[in-house]
Amino acid sequence: MPFISQIQRQSDFNLFPSTTPIVIDNGASYFRIGWAGETDPRVIFRNIVQRPRHKATGETVSIVGDHDPALLKYFDCTRSGPRSAFDGNVVYQFEIMEYILDFGFDRMGANGAEIDHPVLITEGVCNPVQSRSKMAELLFETYGIPSVAFGVDAAFSYKYNQQLGVCDKDSLAICPGFSTTNVIPFIDGEPVYKGSCRTNIGGYHITDYLKQLLSLKYPYHMARFTWEKAEDLKMEHCYIAPDYASEARLFQKGTKEAEDKTRSWQLPWIPPPAEEPPSEEEIARKAAIKEKQGQRLREMAEAKRSSRINELENELHGLEFLLQQLEQVEDDDIPSFLSATAYVSKQEIESARQKVSQSLRKTKGEPKGDQVEAEEKIDLAQNEKFPLIDIPDNMLTPDQLKEKRRQLFLKTTSEGRQRAKQKRYESELEQERKNQQDEEKRLENPELYLEQLRDKYKELSEKVEQRKRLKTNGNHTNGNSMSGAVGRGERLSAAQRERMRLLTTAAFDRGKGEDTFGARDEDWQLYKLMSKDNDDDDEGPDQEEAELTRISSRLQEIDPTFVPKSELGTSQPVEVPRFRPLTKEDFQIVLGVERFRCPEILFHPNWIGVDQAGLDEMAGNSIRRLPSVGQGVEERLTNSIFLTGGSCLFPGIAERLEAGIRMIRPSGSPIKVVRAVDPVLDAWRGAAAYAVDPLFPTQTFSRTDYFEKGEDWLRRYQLRYSL
Incomplete structure (x- = not known):
């Protein structure tokens, strides 16, 4: 499968003799490969593999290590994320490891399928035999390597810095790496693996912790916090606090020193274009357009009103003409005459004419002045409908008296409905008048x-x-209400107080003896007084x-x-929500307490749920695990504590580790912490210097030995670092 990479392919592979070893620093974070004897590796890339599909052709493409992000728009990466061959610091996915070795040898310039050079490859401390056996099988059977040697990366870094005089022969090497942290004691230049220890905390966990904290702090910028960007922020801004508690209190108080230690990351932000105030010509133009639109709306409303008036006038003339014709028709011929129209009776036609007349006056906006005639006509119609009302009772029979009372009730009810209807009509006219006045004021x-x-x-x-x-005042008070509280009597209106007085008086008068309320007609006048329409206070x-x-x-x-x-x-x-334009500060990521909070998990792994020891405690445990050695050896180990690995690049880690170890060691013990010259590349450089030694072939494991002795011999295989 094709590879995608920005790494330039080497062209001098065939110039090196077959006896020149290839040195591989197989770290969990980066893969480094180069020639023995050189000062720097030839090829460095991230130790990950991604295999997306091309969107157009559907072909699976292998993306190993660093790649151009611009090419990913042509690939579907939703189902193929970055994958590593490591679990902790142990290789367990050898299918992925094969892709990485293919890519590394290809970038070195190897043309054929077989690699005719010895290989020195690094591994973790106390690497399981199963992982070492699978790696040997992959190198021997897939690439045809003539011989291979396995060594610990921290040991090569220690030997390289020992030659430079950074550390002593008796030393305690602490290697905080990408996924784990290892402590290895060295006595007389050789590692003592019985005293080594490991914690599953490394640079990966620090980066992930920083990414989580920033995502919680700025959830609206969560898409910006990629793992690679969090890694860059960690290496650029994070540090180890000498005293975490005092440093946290410093940021909590917000002192000037805390502000100086705060860093900001500015996200891409484009300022909005400045809005200039409109000119006088623009204001005048908008006002003219608005006035023109208002005039057009007024004209449309007037045209609609005129059309409506014409329709109502025509309808009114038709109804009046129908009534005039109806007066000339005899009573017997009225039903046959009305059958040709849409009306049933003369009263229905008069009612329709009254409605049309009212609608016409409402549309014209005329006040109620000429309604006397209509009322007289209504009275006449009512007199025709209720003929017994004006006749005295002594002139009527008992049946007619009953009918008179019924007609009187119907007339009263009809008049009440008519008054209510007239009142609604008047209120509608008044509302219409107010709306017209408001609209005129608004337009002015x-x-x-x-x-x-x-x-x-x-x-x-x-x-x-x-x-x-x-x-509602007084509902939440008790009998001993404070001064200034409003009593229930003060919260009642005048009408409500009068009703309460009447009820109280009636109850007081009737409560002295037998309850005879209702025996007299005067008692029922109380309800008339209570239901009187005098509740003016409630109308307000x-x-x-x-x-x-x-x-x-x-x-x-x-x-x-x-x-x-x-x-x-x-x-x-109620505050009206207003739009606030985004500013430059809204796109700033402020790194304050996160700068020293994330690396602190090296000393307190339990902060992220890992119940293991920190760096200072691991150093003490490693010394106690050593076989019985003299007091002088322990002092020599603590006098040369060697730091290597990518996670020891944080500022202040040496001072903090020295203070932590001093607290667990006896008083007066010599303690000195030193750091590698280059904690990242010293492991490869130490392995490259080791591979050019003439005695290096005696430390390798050949392909013939692999086929003859197999995995059992690899179990007993151990590299000697002092040649």
Whole structure:
């Protein structure tokens, strides 16, 4: 399968003799490969594989290590994420490892399928025999390697720095790597694996912890926090605090020192274009357009009103003409005459004419002045409908008296309905007149009209709220209410107080003896007094609430920013949500306490749920695990504590580790912490220097030995680092 990579392919592979070893630093984070004896590896890439499908052809493509992100738009990566061959610091996915070795040898310039060079490859501390056996099988049977040697990366880094005089022959090597942290004691230059220990915490967990913290802090920028970007932020800004508690209190107080230690990451942000205020010509042009639109709407409304008036006038003339013809028809011929029309009786035609007349006056906007004639006609019609009302009782028979009372009841009910209908009609005309006046005011000065409407809405809402508070005041008080509280009597209207007085008086008068209420006709006058239409105080609140509702609906029509109150009883003003344009600060990622909180898990792994020891505690455990050695050896080990690995690049880690080990060691013990010259590449450089030694072939495991001795011999295989 084809590979996608930006790494340039080497062209001098055939220039090296077959005796020159190939050195591979197979780390969980990066894969480094090069020639023995050189100072730097030839090829470095991330130790991951991704196998997406091409969107057009459907071909599966292998993407190994670093790649160009611009090419991913041609591939479907939803079902193929980055995969590693490692579980911790142990290789267990050898299918993925084969892709990585293929790519590494291809970038080195190997043309054929077989690699005719010895290979020195690194592995983890106390690597399982199963993993080492599978790696040997892959190198021997797939690539035809003549011989291979396995060594620990931390040991090669230690030997390389020992030659440079950084550390002593007796030393304690601490290697915080990508996925694990190992501690290996060295005595006389050789590792003592019985005293080594491991913790499953490394740079990967620090990066993942930082990514989680930033995603929780800035959830709206979560897509920006990729694993690669979090790795860059970690290596650029994170550090180890000398004292975590005091450093956290420093940021909690927000002192000047904490502000100096805060870092910001600016995300891409394009400022919005500056909006210039409109010119006078633009304002005049918009006003002219608005006036023209208003004039057009007024003309359309007037045309519609004229059309409606013509229709109503024609209909009214037709009804009057029908009534005139009906008067000339004899009574016996009226049903046959009305059968040709849509009406049943003369009263129905008069009622229809009255409705049309009222609609016509309403459309013309005329006040109720000439309704006397219509009322007289209605009275005449009623007199014809109720002929017994005006006849005295002494002139009627008992059956006629019953019919008279029935007609009197019907007439009273009809008159009541007519008055209610007339009242509604008058209120509609008044409302229409108010709406016309409001519209004229709005067209004359829209801004002033809107301001006055808002003031009126505010005034009415305050009145209604105050009345609501007065009604509900006193419900939450007991008998010993404080001074200034409103009593129930003060919260009642005048009509309600009068009703209560009548009920109290009647109950007091009738409560002295036997309850005889209702025996006399005068007792029932009490209900007439209570039901009298004198409750003027109750009409005020209803009218105010209706007016408040009308103003609220009017404001919603003409003011898009107006938000009515959800409840009339709310005392707090409702804030209108306003749009705030995004600024440069909204796209800044501030790194404060996260800078030292994330690397702190090297010393406190239990913060992320890993119940294991930290770096300082691991050093003490490693010394205690050693076989019986003298007191001088322990002092020599603590006098040369060697740090290597990518996660020891954090500033302040040496000082913090020295302070932690000093707390668990006896008083006066010599403690010195040193760091590798290059914690990342010293492992490969130490292996490259080791592979050029003339005695290196004696430390290799040949292909012939593999086929003869097999896995049992690999179990006993151990590299000597002092040649």
